[in-house]
Structure formats: C-alpha cells, structure tokens
Amino acid sequence: MYNEPxxxxxxxxxxxxxxxxxxEIFHYKIPSDYTGEAWCISGHKNGPNTIKxxxxxxxTLREAWDGHRELFAGEEGEEFPLLVKILDSKKDxxxxxxxxxxxxREVEGENYGKxxxxxxxxxxEGSEIIFGHHASNKQEFEAMVANGxxxxxxxxxxxxxxxxFYVPSGTIxxxxxxxxxLETQQSSDITYRVYDYDRVGQDGNKRELHLDKSIEVTTVxxxxxxxxRTQFYQEDLRKERLVEEKYxxxxxxxxxxxxxxxxxxPYVLLSVIDGTGEVIVEGRSYPFKKGDHLIIPATVKxxxxxxNASLIVSNSNK
Ligand code: ZN
Numbered sequence: 001m002y003n004e005p006x007x008x009x010x011x012x013x014x015x016x017x018x019x020x021x022x023x024e025i026f027h028y029k030i031p032s033d034y035t036g037e038a039w040c041i042s043g044h045k046n047g048p049n050t051i052k053x054x055x056x057x058x059x060t061l062r063e064a065w066d067g068h069r070e071l072f073a074g075e076e077g078e079e080f081p082l083l084v085k086i087l088d089s090k091k092d093x094x095x096x097x098x099x100x101x102x103x104x105r106e107v108e109g110e111n112y113g114k115x116x117x118x119x120x121x122x123x124x125e126g127s128e129i130i131f132g133h134h135a136s137n138k139q140e141f142e143a144m145v146a147n148g149x150x151x152x153x154x155x156x157x158x159x160x161x162x163x164x165f166y167v168p169s170g171t172i173x174x175x176x177x178x179x180x181x182l183e184t185q186q187s188s189d190i191t192y193r194v195y196d197y198d199r200v201g202q203d204g205n206k207r208e209l210h211l212d213k214s215i216e217v218t219t220v221x222x223x224x225x226x227x228x229r230t231q232f233y234q235e236d237l238r239k240e241r242l243v244e245e246k247y248x249x250x251x252x253x254x255x256x257x258x259x260x261x262x263x264x265x266p267y268v269l270l271s272v273i274d275g276t277g278e279v280i281v282e283g284r285s286y287p288f289k290k291g292d293h294l295i296i297p298a299t300v301k302x303x304x305x306x307x308n309a310s311l312i313v314s315n316s317n318k
Contacts, residue, residue, distance in 0.1 A: 008049035013037040019090030026291035040293040043080025073266035073298035095195040100169040116185030124178030132222035170219035235259040277307020
C-alpha cells in the first residue's frame with residue numbers, strides 16, 4: 001500500500017517575458033534569466049513532473065496517473081486533471097483566452113480546455129493584470145479587435161499580494177509585468193493569443209496571433225465571477241476557501257502549530273508558499289519547506305500537519 005506523500009520535482013519553462021524571481025524567491029535552479037514558469041504539479045505531456053521519493057521515485061506524475069490510478073481514487077480521465085504552476089512575469093504576458101472542454105476536444109483534439117485561477121504571491125507596486133473586456137456584443141468585440149482599440153477594449157485591474165482571481169475559460173486575460181502568481185488550472189496547454197503588444201521576438205518576428213479562435217471562444221459580454229473568500233479553523237490550521245467550482249477547489253492553508261486527522265478527500269495537492277513543516281502519516285514524518293510541491297494520495301487515509309507554513313491546496317472536482 002502506497003502510504004506516503006508524493007513529492008514532485010518542478011519543470012521549468014523559459015519565456016520571453018520571464019525573469020529570475022523563481023530562483024530569488026523559491027531557490028529553484030532555473031535554466032536562464034528568462035525563466036517564466038515552474039510547472040510544479042503536472043502530468044501534462046509538455047512538462048510532466050518527476051516523483052522525488054517513495055515507491056515511484058524517478059517515475060513521472062503522468063506515469064503514476066496511467067499505471068496507479070488507485071492513488072487518485074480511481075478517478076476517470078486520460079490525463080491527470082490539474083496543473084499547478086508558478087509564474088514570474090518580468091515583462092507583460094500576451095493578452096490571451098482559452099477554450100472550454102468542448103472546443104478543446106472538437107477543434108484541438110485535446111482532452112481539456114482551460115479554466116484557471118491565480119493566487120498573487122508577490123508583485124511590484126502598481127502591477128496590473130488584464131481581466132475581461134468592455135465590448136457589449138460579439139460584433140463590437142470583433143470590430144475593436146480588428147481596429148486594435150486595445151485601450152478601450154481591455155479591462156485592467158491593479159493587483160497586490162494575496163489577491164485571487166478565478167479565470168473561467170472564455171475570459172480575456174493577461175498577467176502584467178512584475179507579478180509572481182501561483183496558478184491552479186485544468187491540465188491544458190491551449191492558448192489563443194489576442195494581442196502581443198506588437199512585440200518582436202529574438203527571431204525578429206512577431207509571435208503568432210489566433211484571432212478567429214479567440215473571437216469564437218471569448219465570452220461576450222464579460223462576466224465577472226463572484227468570489228467569496230471564507231475562512232474556518234481546524235485546530236491550528238486556518239483554511240481559507242478561494243474557489244470551489246466545476247473542475248477544482250482551491251484553498252489557502254496557514255499552519256501555526258499542529259492539525260491532526262486531515263483526510264485527502266480523495267487526494268490533495270499541496271504547494272508550500274512559505275515556511276516549513278512536516279506531513280505525518282502513521283507516525284512517519286515527511287518534512288516540507290517553501291517551494292515544495294506534493295500530493296497526498298487517496299491511499300493515505302489520514303495525515304497530520306505540523307509546523308509554521310502557508311500552502312495553496314487544491315482538489316480535483318471531476
Ligand atoms: Zn491563461
């Protein structure tokens with residue numbers, strides 16, 4: 001019986017908008033000064049994580065999902081459903097939109113669309129995101145895109161550390177410069193670029209845009225999702241619900257001491273964003289620190305937490 005947490009080794013992605021904060025904040029060994037993303041809990045084919053400990057050490061999360069579905073309570077699906085990333089935007093990301101499941105399957109032949117959410121870990125003062133747009137119908141949206149009326153079309157919001165944004169598929173969005181976020185999303189890598197600030201890449205060319213698909217999948221008019229953050233205590237663990245929706249539930253946990261008898265329900269993803277502590281399963285201790293990412297599999301009946309740490313925690317709702 002697999003009776004311990006599964007620790008994962010992050011996989012890094014270099015991006016033209018990336019920087020060095022992933023090393024500065026989390027002490028990760030990044031590949032270059034243009035490191036934009038750490039894929040921290042991923043079974044996706046474009047960046048699956050390697051397991052660092054236990055009976056499946058050296059295997060990927062993708063292989064664990066394929067061959068050991070009991071770890072995930074027998075959940076159905078061709079791929080591990082969620083993807084947890086940390087992003088560092090030294091520069092602006094392109095303005096983009098993602099399709100839903102149906103469109104991803106029918107048009108792209110992929111398993112999942114992409115609904116995502118962001119927890120702002122840190123940012124420079126005055127940093128902004130783009131979230132939604134001001135067009136009232138598709139014709140207006142299309143015309144404003146065609147005419148490049150970005151200032152009037154796009155809706156910008158200033159962010160601060162601790163902010164949380166739920167970004168359903170079909171939402172126009174962009175992460176602005178100077179922000180580090182933890183993103184919990186469906187396991188998908190389909191992005192339609194609407195606008196890239198007319199930037200030219202190292203090859204001298206502008207990056208490809210996907211205007212037709214963007215127009216098709218964008219929700220018009222924009223709908224602002226309602227977010228109600230609620231807190232409750234379980235012993236020395238404060239749990240804050242950030243979102244509970246169709247694909248995932250995401251929480252912030254703040255531990256100051258001990259919490260016994262937690263259950264994985266049915267398996268749970270933990271990302272340590274601050275501090276240190278330990279997971280205890282049947283008397284055995286598994287230490288963790290800021291920057292660690294682990295899954296408590298469904299085969300663990302209960303576990304305790306001990307320490308002083310903050311975590312972003314998620315469950316699949318499939
Ligand atoms: Zn996105």
